[in-house]
Every structure is written in C-alpha cells, then in structure tokens.
Amino acid sequence: MVRNKHDSGFAATNGHGLQDGNGVVPNSKEDVSHMEKVDRSSDENNYNNLKQTNTASTYVHETFSVKLFLALLAMSFLWVGSQIPLYLIGGVLPDVYGEIGGYDRWVWVTIAYFIPVAALCPFVGELSDLFGRKYVGMFGQLLLVIGPIVTCTANQMNVAIGGMVISGAGAGLNELIALAATGEMVPNAKRGIYVGAVVLTIIPFAPSVLWAELIVQASKWRYVGAFIAGWNGVGLILLALCYWPPPRSNSVGLSRREILRHIDYVGGALSIGGVMCFMMGLQWGAQQYPWKSVHVLVPFCIGVVLIIAYFVWEMGGYPKYPMVPPRIFSQAKRTMIVTLLITFFSGANFFNMLLFWPTEIYNVYGDDRVKIGIRSLPVGFGILGGAVISLVAIPLTKGNVRAIMMFFTALMTAGTGAVAIARPNNISTAYIPVSLACIGVGGVIIPVAIIAQIVCPDDLLGTITAISLSIRFVGGAIGFSIYYNIFYKHVFSNVQNMVAVETIIYKLGYVQGLATGDQSYVTNLAQSIAQAQYAMFRNLSTIAYNTPEVQAYIPNVTLSEFQYQIVNATEWAFASAYQWPYWISIAFGGSCFILSCFLGNVSEFLTEHVAAHL
Structure with missing residues (x-):
C-alpha cells in the first residue's frame, strides 16, 4: 500500500538498528524482508487490490x-x-x-x-x-x-x-x-x-x-x-x-x-453518451415522434452502439482503471449480480407508481388541490415505510436477504398489478393496492442498493452505489417508455371513442361539422379536456351547448350538466387506459421475485467493521 512520511510503517534508526512504526526492532531477516516487501507495494497495487487486515483498530465500533x-x-x-x-x-x-x-x-x-x-x-x-x-x-x-x-x-x-x-x-x-x-x-x-x-x-x-x-x-x-x-x-x-x-x-x-x-475517461464518455442518447430516443418515441422517424432512430441507434462499445471496452480489459472494477464482484459474486438485476427490473415498478399514480389522481379523480395532495399520500409514506421496514429487517434476520426480497418483490408485483382496478367510482378501494404496491416498491429499491453495499469492498462503496442508481433509472426509463407508449395509444383511442363519439355525439347530440366531414369541432372539444386545457374546454363546451342541435337533442340539460357528462366520460377513458401500465408491470415485478430466489445470505458481512472513521 502507498505510505507517506507520517505513516510509512518505518521509523528512523536510532543507533540501535531499523525499527518499525511502533518502535519495535525486527528480530529476524524475515521481518526486515517482510517490511521491504510492504514498502515496495506500488500505487497500482494499492488501487487494484483491496486492503485486507485483521487488526483490531480496523474493526473499531464507531460510537x-x-x-x-x-x-x-x-x-x-x-x-x-x-x-x-x-x-x-x-x-x-x-x-x-x-x-x-x-x-x-x-x-x-x-x-x-x-x-x-x-x-x-x-x-x-x-x-x-x-x-x-x-x-x-x-x-x-x-x-x-x-x-x-x-x-x-x-x-x-x-x-x-x-x-x-x-x-x-x-x-x-x-x-x-x-x-x-x-x-x-x-x-x-x-x-x-x-x-x-x-x-x-x-x-x-x-x-x-x-x-x-x-x-x-x-x-x-x-x-x-x-x-x-x-x-x-x-x-x-x-x-x-x-x-x-x-x-x-x-x-x-x-x-x-x-x-x-x-x-476511465473513455468509459465515462461512452457511458454518458450512450445512456443519454438511448434514453432520449426512447422518450421521443414514446410520444413526440413516430418510432421510424429520424428524431427517434438516430439517437436510439447511436445510444445502442455506444452502450455496446462501453461493455466491450470495460469487459475487454482495455482500461487500466475500469469504471466497474472486477473487484466489486470479489466478495459475493452471485449476490452482487442478482442485486443489480433486481435493481434494474424494480426501477420499472418504481417509475410506475412514482409517475403514473399521481397523474391518475389528477385525470381520473378531479383537480381539487387538497384532495390531490391527500390521495398522493400512499406513494410517499408507502415507499418510505417499505424501505425502512426492509432495511431494519436485514440485521434482525441476520442477513437473510433472500426471504426479505422475496416478500417485498411479491408484494410489489401483486400490489402494482392490482392498482389496475382503480376507477372513478372506487377511490377508497384503490387506496389498498396503491399502499401495498408502494410499500413493496420501497422495500426493494433502496434496500437492494444497501445489500450491494454490504457485499462490496469498502473502497468501492461510491462506485457500487452509483452503478445501482444508474441501473435503477435506466430500467425505470425503459419501463416508463413501454408504459407510456401503450398508455398513450389507449388514451388516444379511448378519448376518440368514449368521449368524442359515445358521449359528445351520441349522448349529447353535438354534431357540428360532421355533415360535411369536418370532425375538428368534436375532436377539439374532446381533446381540450383530455389535455387539461380548462379555459379552452369551458369556451368550446359553452359554444357546443348553445348550438341548435344540442338544445333540441337535450332540451332539459343545463350547461354544467353538459360539461359534467364530458368530464366524466374523460375520467373513465383515462381510467381504462391507466390499467395497462399496471398490468405490464407484473412482468418486471415477477422477474424481480424470481431473481430474489437466488440471493445469498450476507450474515458473514454484518460485522462491526467501519469503512470510514470520522
């Protein structure tokens, strides 16, 4: 290991011969030889080899x-x-x-x-x-x-x-x-x-x-x-x-x-460029541009090529100091690999609850500010509570992380899939699966990163934590892209069928422009509420309500009732589309459950060892 003049492992001679750093005179040539070997350890060896010691000072409990x-x-x-x-x-x-x-x-x-x-x-x-x-x-x-x-x-x-x-x-x-x-x-x-x-x-x-x-x-x-x-x-x-x-x-x-x-500058450039281009291509293809467009294909393909190049660079042994040192897997290889895979797949479930449920509250259950805040409480408290319970369970079960992760991944999978039951008329019932799903998500996403820390060499804690975070967000972004593509497709279809056709045309009798093949009046009215453009919706719905066709078709319906019918149909259209992301999340959660069966026990790593003393 590298030593400086204050901690060299050697002291100056005092006329009685060479002393070690504790003032002890070596008794044999072997002692001197051993000390010389330690002194010759290079910077490279210090970086590439984990310091192993059994001295009592290393394992001091940090009070x-x-x-x-x-x-x-x-x-x-x-x-x-x-x-x-x-x-x-x-x-x-x-x-x-x-x-x-x-x-x-x-x-x-x-x-x-x-x-x-x-x-x-x-x-x-x-x-x-x-x-x-x-x-x-x-x-x-x-x-x-x-x-x-x-x-x-x-x-x-x-x-x-x-x-x-x-x-x-x-x-x-x-x-x-x-x-x-x-x-x-x-x-x-x-x-x-x-x-x-x-x-x-x-x-x-x-x-x-x-x-x-x-x-x-x-x-x-x-x-x-x-x-x-x-x-x-x-x-x-x-x-x-x-x-x-x-x-x-x-x-x-x-x-x-x-x-x-x-x-590792090359590895850093390849990973940053690859992940950014890959995620940009995924997200542009989710809503803004067709999948076959240049806007999507160019960054997506560049991202894939750079990511492949990154793995070739790292796994081929080209960098002298790789971003992902093989030593990360030296202490519990199988457990480390499994935790990283669980991190990747659970990111998709995390994004599902984090991004879809709050928007579902707004689109399906109304825009009252206080109610929106209250209905979002299960997400924050559930994820937080699940994380704490799971983290505390690690030492209490003496490192039986397999059982812990099997329980929480099963809860996450079942709970997230069950959120698909949410409809405009059953918010109270929906709270149950939402709460269970969030507890499950919280019990996986943070604790699995801590498990990786536990089985990781001390000097690479920052590296493994960073890798875990990155993998979680990449997995989440891929999951979100899949969710959003399918969700957006069904929202567009549902708004056209359930709101524009079934409600505005057939139920309320607004047919302006349809005789000449112009569907823009009906489409704009339906999309204004679907896109939460309330000022436009109030204006267009008032115009529609006052047309002779509507007045003759529903003579006893007030303007507020007319608007409510459209809003209610939109809520049901959204609710029907939101169920798809929750159903798809079962595949990601199920993968996590299967992987958790292969986790090893980490009890041997739960010592009083402290990685860094203040």
Whole structure:
C-alpha cells in the first residue's frame, strides 16, 4: 500500500538498528524482508487490490457522537434535497405548463431529471471514490441550488426543462453521496439501521404533493422552486461545516495528476453518451415522434452502439482503471449480480407508481388541490415505510436477504398489478393496492442498493452505489417508455371513442361539422379536456351547448350538466387506459421475485467493521 512520511510503517534508526512504526526492532531477516516487501507495494497495487487486515483498530465500533450526528444530519439534508425537486415540482406540473405553455413537452420535465442521473452516476461514483464524498457532494448541492432557480424563473418550457436537467445532475450526486457516506461511517452490521434512519428523515416531505398544492394555492408554483433552492443551500452549508471524512484510501499518497490518471475517461464518455442518447430516443418515441422517424432512430441507434462499445471496452480489459472494477464482484459474486438485476427490473415498478399514480389522481379523480395532495399520500409514506421496514429487517434476520426480497418483490408485483382496478367510482378501494404496491416498491429499491453495499469492498462503496442508481433509472426509463407508449395509444383511442363519439355525439347530440366531414369541432372539444386545457374546454363546451342541435337533442340539460357528462366520460377513458401500465408491470415485478430466489445470505458481512472513521 502507498505510505507517506507520517505513516510509512518505518521509523528512523536510532543507533540501535531499523525499527518499525511502533518502535519495535525486527528480530529476524524475515521481518526486515517482510517490511521491504510492504514498502515496495506500488500505487497500482494499492488501487487494484483491496486492503485486507485483521487488526483490531480496523474493526473499531464507531460510537454515536456529536460529530457523527452532525455528519448524519448533513447526509439527511443531501438525501431529502435530492428527492424533493421531482416530488414537489412534479406535483404542480399542470400549473407549470398552464402558465408557461409546453403541454406537448411536459413529460420532459420528469425525464430531464432522470437522464443526467442515469448517465452521470457511474462516472461520478469513480470520482467520489477518488476525490472524496465531501467535494462531490458540495458540487451536487450547488447544482441543486441553481437548477430549481432556473426552473422557477422560466418563462418557457424548454428553460424549465433545462433547470430540471441541472437539478437531476445534482440529485444523482447527492443521493449517491448520502447513501454511500452514511453506509461507510457506521459498522456493516448497522448499515441498514443507519441508512434507514437517514431515509426516514424525509417523512415530513412524504405528503410533498400536498405541500406543493398548498404552496400554489397560497401563492404561485414558482415559490416551490424557491423553497427547494433554499433547502439545498442550507444543506450545502451543513456539508461544508459538519462532514469531515478521511481521505479516500484509493487516493492516499497520490498527486492530483496521479489521481486523474485513475479515471476511465473513455468509459465515462461512452457511458454518458450512450445512456443519454438511448434514453432520449426512447422518450421521443414514446410520444413526440413516430418510432421510424429520424428524431427517434438516430439517437436510439447511436445510444445502442455506444452502450455496446462501453461493455466491450470495460469487459475487454482495455482500461487500466475500469469504471466497474472486477473487484466489486470479489466478495459475493452471485449476490452482487442478482442485486443489480433486481435493481434494474424494480426501477420499472418504481417509475410506475412514482409517475403514473399521481397523474391518475389528477385525470381520473378531479383537480381539487387538497384532495390531490391527500390521495398522493400512499406513494410517499408507502415507499418510505417499505424501505425502512426492509432495511431494519436485514440485521434482525441476520442477513437473510433472500426471504426479505422475496416478500417485498411479491408484494410489489401483486400490489402494482392490482392498482389496475382503480376507477372513478372506487377511490377508497384503490387506496389498498396503491399502499401495498408502494410499500413493496420501497422495500426493494433502496434496500437492494444497501445489500450491494454490504457485499462490496469498502473502497468501492461510491462506485457500487452509483452503478445501482444508474441501473435503477435506466430500467425505470425503459419501463416508463413501454408504459407510456401503450398508455398513450389507449388514451388516444379511448378519448376518440368514449368521449368524442359515445358521449359528445351520441349522448349529447353535438354534431357540428360532421355533415360535411369536418370532425375538428368534436375532436377539439374532446381533446381540450383530455389535455387539461380548462379555459379552452369551458369556451368550446359553452359554444357546443348553445348550438341548435344540442338544445333540441337535450332540451332539459343545463350547461354544467353538459360539461359534467364530458368530464366524466374523460375520467373513465383515462381510467381504462391507466390499467395497462399496471398490468405490464407484473412482468418486471415477477422477474424481480424470481431473481430474489437466488440471493445469498450476507450474515458473514454484518460485522462491526467501519469503512470510514470520522
């Protein structure tokens, strides 16, 4: 291992011969030979070989102290700050595109947040292991101050999307730092408990949609972004003042130039470019452009080629210091591989509940702000509760992660699939599967990353955490693309049939333009409510109601009743389309359940070993 003059393992001679660092004179040639061999260990060996030691000092239990508490407090601000941009701004998206326009691009507010997370995480994990958690985390906090400010001051949707890209990059860094740093500051056996405690600090923001709706009701949606920036500003200060980890073992004794030589630039460029192009192609093909168009095929194909090139580069042994060191799999290869696969497939279920249920609340059950917030509570509290229960269960079951993951993946699969029963007239019944699904999702997505940390070498905690986050978001984006394609297809079909034809034409008698083959009047009326363009809907529905055909067809129906019939038909059209993503999610959840059967017991890793002493 690399040594410096203060910790060389050797002391200067005192006239009585060579001494070791503890002042003990070697008694034999073998002792001197052994010391010389240690001294000759190179930087390369230090990087590529995990330090193995059985000395008592390495396994000292990190007692709870003020210093540890303040460091965990900083991690809490990082964790919460990495989650709330999406939860809060995502809760008021109709208000955002209602003021600045861009209804046809609103989905990119969400996707733009995820792309930098998936693209940058593996690269940042390596930087974190080399440069240290603190400075990478501070940079992430700075991005999470700038990003929300850009979004909340935007007057165009494209600018707001750009702000979410910045926020997403910061969020990817800080979720990584919060989980990895917390895990390495405490004994292996208690990682689940401590990480669970940090995760639990987001409880006040579990009803984030409700808080966002109340902020808008009291002022404007722009104050949501101001709050997010303020929170992360406080987190930046706490991180700078309260978190003082030791130098990373990967970089002790190395100069800046030597550290920079340890970065896999080619692998980073291939992974970032590949993931970004691949995800952009997927999402453009989901709504904005035909799958066979140049807009979709070019980035999609480039992304696939770059991703293949990345795997060839990494697995072919070309980089001297790979982004995914083979040593990650050295301690429990099968368990590590299975956890990464579960992470990938469970990301699709996570995105399903995170992105579809909140929009279903709005489109199927009405736009009352307080009710929207209340109906979204099962998502926040369910995911949070499931994560904590699962994390605490790891030490309580002495590392029986197979049973834990089998239970939660089964709950996630069954619950998510059962959400398909939701209809406009059974919201109370729908709460049950929604709650179970979210508990299942929470019991999988975060704990499976902690399992990967437990079986990972200490000096690669940041790397494995970053890989887990990236895989989760890539899997989620692929799942979301599949869900949204099928959902959008059925929404379009249902609005045409159930709203335009069955309700507006046959039930309400609005047939303007149909005699001449002009369907635009009926289509525009149906699409205005389907796209939540309420001002346009009120105007078009009033015009339609006052036509002679409608007055003669339904003479005793008032304007409000006329509008209600169209709104109600639209709600049923959406409900019928929403069931498809939940049905499809069963395939992803079922894959997770099967994979969980192959997890090994991690009890041997649940020791009092602490990866990083403060």
